[in-house]
């Protein structure tokens with residue numbers, strides 16, 4: 001499979017191994033496969049057996065093989081087996097599917113090392129990066145910014161890997177106590193935590209400033225594992241297949257996806273175009289409803305940082321969906337010149353994109369949003385009816401799914417993607433139910449461990465010095 005930038009105007013394509021370690025394409029676009037591989041009913045039937053006999057790792061190998069042709073099959077199989085080794089996850093099925101009493105299903109994506117769905121992609125990315133760097137004989141410093149879940153998922157996935165170092169910026173004192181403990185308790189010379197005096201956007205601006213310094217970036221071999229990395233989307237495609245296979249039957253299923261950067265649901269969009277029977281992709285947002293607004297009106301209107309609400313589902317407090325360009329590329333039939341103009345000129349100049357004239361209904365998206373009160377009510381109802389605790393992000397998906405089922409906009413089996421364990425957002429769970437969410441043994445007492453974190457001002461030279469010092 002070859003890859004092409006969303007903004008490409010010529011026929012230049014690149015191999016998987018060439019785009020693996022990169023973020024943006026040189027023209028500012030995002031990479032996509034030149035075409036989505038198609039999967040027929042026979043393949044789905046075979047994959048059902050693969051999942052039963054060979055587990056999630058076996059299915060991951062099948063799906064990834066369709067997108068990767070420049071890693072030897074035996075290497076790729078080993079990569080998938082290590083990434084999805086059952087002992088790393090709280091459930092040997094990796095992504096089990098459960099059913100609530102009203103028929104809504106949950107696909108549990110947060111059984112990995114950091115207790116959030118980002119692990120599903122990051123575990124594979126860690127293995128792929130290690131494989132590619134060993135092949136090249138190169139080293140890499142992964143520089144990133146996190147508002148909570150990405151940082152710990154990346155650190156757990158990359159820790160202890162020869163040739164890879166992680167420098168992660170997080171906003172000082174703004175993550176939940178559990179999230180802080182998860183990251184800062186990591187005691188590994190390859191993991192450098194920087195707590196920035198500022199908010200998440202300051203962290204992201206610092207990462208951007210370092211990336212804009214081509215010489216520093218080259219000299220220090222700076223790389224990224226941010227949400228625009230193609231391999232993350234590819235890894236996420238796998239669990240749509242797994243969840244569909246585990247839901248049983250051969251008919252269409254709808255997925256409800258708590259969304260922020262449009263990464264999780266973009267993988268569902270790709271699975272659907274590959275031929276997985278998905279009826280609706282239910283996009284759910286919190287009070288930061290840029291994407292809900294787009295699917296209702298056809299106008300994409302990112303908000304400024306000051307207009308981004310701090311909510312009880314903080315990993316979705318995003319007002320500029322970095323993966324959205326990939327969807328628009330499909331919407332516009334991969335018209336690279338038009339994408340380049342829309343995202344490279346029109347959006348920066350006008351702050352909005354009006355795509356209301358395009359036929360966006362053909363991809364099965366429907367959308368909705370939730371308020372803090374909605375999420376609390378959903379957490380409470382799910383606890384009272386089923387004795388199941390869901391986290392506030394998952395509650396957002398459950399809320400929108402239930403509302404659209406009630407109105408008839410969505411029919412048939414609905415699988416809500418569970419994106420975090422309740423323990424990560426204990427305060428909100430307790431507010432909703434009076435219950436303190438149970439803590440898996442692996443996280444026992446992490447708040448009491450020594451902290452490995454350096455406080456720095458929101459200043460690019462301080463980041464440079466930290467990268468130098470860690471070298």
Ligand SMILES: *Cc1c(COP(=O)(O)O)cnc(C)c1O
Nearest residue numbers: 149259260261262263264315419
């Ligand atoms: C990252 C994250 C999301 C949002 O996913 P996107 O891919 O950014 O749309 C939702 N819930 C949780 C818990 C997350 O960590």
